[in-house]
Amino acid sequence: MRFRLTEDQRELQRGVRGLLERRFPREALRAAVDAPGRIDRELWRALGAAGFFALRLPEAAGGVGLGVPEAVLAFEEAGRALLPGPLVATHLAAGAVPGAAAGETVVAAVGGELVEWLDAADVVRGDACGAVPLRSVDPLTPLHRVPRAAAADPLAVLLTAAEQLGGAVRLSELAAQHARTREQFGRPIGAFQAVQHLCADLLVRAETARAAVYAAAVTGDPGDIAAARLLADEAAVRGARDCLQVHGGMGFTWEADVHLHLKRAWARAQRNGEVTESEELLAAGLVS
Structure with missing residues (x-):
């Protein structure tokens, strides 16, 4: 497909x-x-x-x-x-x-x-x-x-996952931009392998979530929507934490937008009931 x-x-x-x-x-x-x-x-x-x-x-x-x-x-x-x-x-x-x-x-x-x-x-x-x-x-x-x-509306779950995906993509952009411009020891922090790994993980999670969300939008299958929710939540929440790590201490300050993305990701993850509902739905589909 x-x-x-x-x-x-x-x-x-x-x-x-x-x-x-x-x-x-x-x-x-x-x-x-x-x-x-x-x-x-x-x-x-x-x-x-x-x-x-x-x-x-x-x-x-x-x-x-x-x-x-x-x-x-x-x-x-x-x-x-x-x-x-x-x-x-x-x-x-x-x-x-x-x-x-x-x-x-x-x-x-x-x-x-x-x-x-x-x-x-x-x-x-x-x-x-x-x-x-x-x-x-x-x-x-x-x-x-x-x-x-x-009861959670499947379409509400999917559209929330799409919002989480958008947040994850933006966090990947913010991390990469900061890694290119922030300097330590006379060179951009993106030159350090640990920061490169964080940025790569951000991108991989966002693109994996993108594939799941887009697929669920086409199929409309409840199991696909559950998988999209889980992957998008992970991409947004873990992505925000990794983006904070790339930014260092300034990422926690009110002037930075990263903490707003983390807080929104937390709020969205609770919007349509507990995540265990999606986990159970996905598990049932895998074993049937």
């Missing part, structure tokens, strides 16, 4: 990246960190106008008329940019909740025992009665815990 992107898919990916670079540059990311829990409604409407939430809706229903593979590419770019907000929940609500497709309505959804952006949402899908606010490790992902866990 071939997973090479078509030119149209590459153009979509470039278009989403360009949109986010214009509408959500690093300065906007830092401004969002300073104002946690607030949805940028203007940005949300811009995403809606660009078709981000309506990618999979039929053209007859006012959507773009594309499929899951294209949605995965868009969410990969969102993860790379650390775009905040209940993106997955709003995307999945397009066509079912008025205003969601256009970005006029912000939708939150219960995933596992958690719901993200509960207080900022216009509509909440699922049973959020009795929700208790949590202190989230990620300043850009406010969380509530609900007493009744919800």
